[in-house]
Amino acid sequence: MFNKIMKRGQKKPSKSEAIEPPMPTSSASNVTVNHASRLAAPSPPPLTLATVPQNTGVVEVLPMLKDVPISDRHLVFIRKVQVCCFFFDFTDTMKSAREKEIKRQTLTELVDLVQSGSCKMNEIMQEELVKMMSLNIFRCLPPAPHENTGSEAGDPEEDEMFMDPAWPHLQLVYELLLRYIVSSDTDTKIAKRYLDHSFVLKLLDLFDSEDLREREYVKTILHRIYGRFMVHRPFIRNAINNIFYRFVFETERYSGVGELLEILGSIINGFALPMKEEHKLFLVRALVPLHKPKCIAMYHHQLAYCIIQFVEKDYRLADTVIRGLLKYWPVTNCGKEVLFLGELEEILEVTQSAEFQRCMVPLFRQIGRSLNSPHFQVAERALFWWNNEHIVGLIAENRHVILPIIFYALEKNIKSHWNQAINGLSSNVRRMFQEMDTELFEECKRQHEEKEAKIEEVEEKRVSTWKRLEEVAGQIT
Numbered sequence: 001m002f003n004k005i006m007k008r009g010q011k012k013p014s015k016s017e018a019i020e021p022p023m024p025t026s027s028a029s030n031v032t033v034n035h036a037s038r039l040a041a042p043s044p045p046p047l048t049l050a051t052v053p054q055n056t057g058v059v060e061v062l063p064m065l066k067d068v069p070i071s072d073r074h075l076v077f078i079r080k081v082q083v084c085c086f087f088f089d090f091t092d093t094m095k096s097a098r099e100k101e102i103k104r105q106t107l108t109e110l111v112d113l114v115q116s117g118s119c120k121m122n123e124i125m126q127e128e129l130v131k132m133m134s135l136n137i138f139r140c141l142p143p144a145p146h147e148n149t150g151s152e153a154g155d156p157e158e159d160e161m162f163m164d165p166a167w168p169h170l171q172l173v174y175e176l177l178l179r180y181i182v183s184s185d186t187d188t189k190i191a192k193r194y195l196d197h198s199f200v201l202k203l204l205d206l207f208d209s210e211d212l213r214e215r216e217y218v219k220t221i222l223h224r225i226y227g228r229f230m231v232h233r234p235f236i237r238n239a240i241n242n243i244f245y246r247f248v249f250e251t252e253r254y255s256g257v258g259e260l261l262e263i264l265g266s267i268i269n270g271f272a273l274p275m276k277e278e279h280k281l282f283l284v285r286a287l288v289p290l291h292k293p294k295c296i297a298m299y300h301h302q303l304a305y306c307i308i309q310f311v312e313k314d315y316r317l318a319d320t321v322i323r324g325l326l327k328y329w330p331v332t333n334c335g336k337e338v339l340f341l342g343e344l345e346e347i348l349e350v351t352q353s354a355e356f357q358r359c360m361v362p363l364f365r366q367i368g369r370s371l372n373s374p375h376f377q378v379a380e381r382a383l384f385w386w387n388n389e390h391i392v393g394l395i396a397e398n399r400h401v402i403l404p405i406i407f408y409a410l411e412k413n414i415k416s417h418w419n420q421a422i423n424g425l426s427s428n429v430r431r432m433f434q435e436m437d438t439e440l441f442e443e444c445k446r447q448h449e450e451k452e453a454k455i456e457e458v459e460e461k462r463v464s465t466w467k468r469l470e471e472v473a474g475q476i477t
Contacts (some may be wrong), residue, residue: 001101021023031100037418059086059099062106065113077125080106081132090165100169107172114179123190127258129180130194133329136173138202141209146382162210174217181224190231200225200232204239207256219259223266238280240264242284261302268309283310283317288324294338304343311350318355321347326362334375340369341381348391356394368409371426376419383425386432395437403433408451 045411053432060083068076088096110129113119121129121442142162164170180186181195204223206218226236240260247254264287287310290296290303312320325344330336344363370382387392395402412434413426434441 046213059083059102060384061102064109065119071171073119074122076126077119077121078128080110081125081128084110084132087136088166088169090168104168105170107169108175110177111172111176114176114183117183117185120185126180126186126190128335129176130199133173133177133180134199134202137170137206141206159240163210164209164211164214165328167211170214171217174214174221178217178224181221181228188228192231195225195229197232197243200236201239204243204338205263207243207259208254210255211304215256215259218256219263223263226263226267237267241282241286245289248289257290258302259297261299261306265302265305265309268306268313271313279310280314280317283307284320285325288321289328291325291328291340294333294336296339300339300343304346306363307343308346308350311347315350315352315355318347318351319358322351322359322363326359326366326416329366334373334378335375337370337375337378338381341378345385345388345391348385348394349388351394353394353397357398360394360398360401361405364405368406370410371406372412372417374418376422379413379417379419379422380425383422383429386429392432398431399437399440402439403437403444404447407433411448 060078060079062080062083065073065080066074082102086099086103088100088103090100142164149168160360163274181191200222203218209215209218222236226233240263243260245252247257268279287303287306290299296303302333308319311321322344325340325347332383367385370378373379375380386395410426410430411424414430417423417426
């Protein structure tokens with residue numbers, strides 16, 4: 001009779017109870033999956049931090065999660081995450097080859113699992129997953145080649161691209177992090193506890209990696225975090241500000257400026273109008289000073305895009321931007337000056353007449369100096385402005401101010417520039433002004449001739465004065 005009562009009491013666990021992970025025993029670090037015999041067990045309490053299995057210290061081969069009973073999947077998932085916390089020396093390809101392959105296969109399975117959403121992750125599983133990814137990607141970056149030699153950073157196009165030997169594992173970890181962030185199964189309210197401000201700051205530090213592949217992944221991940229976690233947006237913008245300040249005013253060395261500017265280009269494009277004062281300050285204090293470093297060629301394309309986005313959003317910022325560029329105008333770096341002239345042309349294309357009039361005097365004083373540059377590419381790039389219809393229209397409206405400023409530079413080029421192409425282009429611009437307003441042109445020509453005559457007169461007086469001094473000195477001796 002007693003045996004019958006006991007048999008009735010041994011009910012099979014319900015389906016909902018079987019999904020819950022079992023409570024690990026005191027020897028949780030030695031948990032194994034026995035496929036031969038799956039004994040029915042009473043429903044355990046849910047998984048907690050206290051019951052998470054400890055890392056065994058051995059890279060073990062674990063069964064695929066799809067082959068594990070539903071009741072064991074949570075624990076096996078955490079065991080797999082722990083396997084991925086081991087690190088290996090990739091400078092020696094033969095060392096720990098088996099363990100490396102186990103970790104690679106485990107990471108691949110986790111990526112597929114998160115992407116497919118076939119396993120719902122509770123908070124403990126998410127916390128362990130983020131811990132593992134943090135351990136793998138947040139590390140001391142190897143020094144740049146110029147830091148080892150103590151020399152200046154070279155041309156990035158000429159230098160050999162650094163390839164991190166641990167990339168086979170790193171790439172999978174980055175892919176796993178990206179899939180976790182973009183997954184529709186990821187609850188942002190829970191995830192933001194682990195992807196917090198500290199995590200974001202460490203992620204930003206990875207933009208200084210010499211490996212271009214890593215910077216591309218970090219760029220995509222940070223952009224996704226900015227899109228999904230609205231609570232982090234002001235913090236991310238402020239942190240990027242600080243990176244730019246340090247780069248411009250302290251180090252002038254940072255690998256990921258271009259990638260950060262790509263993210264900002266997308267962010268600026270989404271700014272609402274009227275633009276907040278915070279965003280205008282970011283333009284003046286962070287973006288415009290980025291024209292100062294010598295290595296601007298590495299990120300100028302992305303920087304110019306961000307600047308033009310601001311001017312397109314609010315045309316009143318054109319004057320501020322143009323005066324900012326004039327402030328950082330290069331004196332001896334001709335390649336940088338060509339970049340500035342190209343960027344200014346793009347800015348002027350979206351500049352309205354009223355804003356143009358505010359800055360045209362200092363702007364064309366600088367253009368006059370660029371027209372007379374002995375470096376023919378600088379002079380040529382400045383003369384190409386007159387091929388732009390919008391800029392020619394702005395100049396025509398304000399020709400009474402602009403032509404007197406640059407007339408001398410055009411005449412000097414025609415008479416004495418060493419490059420024949422510059423002579424020809426200067427003659428074309430001169431002719432364009434003549435056809436635009438003959439009366440103004442003749443007046444400028446007359447003033448120029450008077451100025452030249454005065455200069456010649458002063459020069460003659462100087463020569464005659466020196467001659468008299470020489471004669472007097474000769475008489476005394």
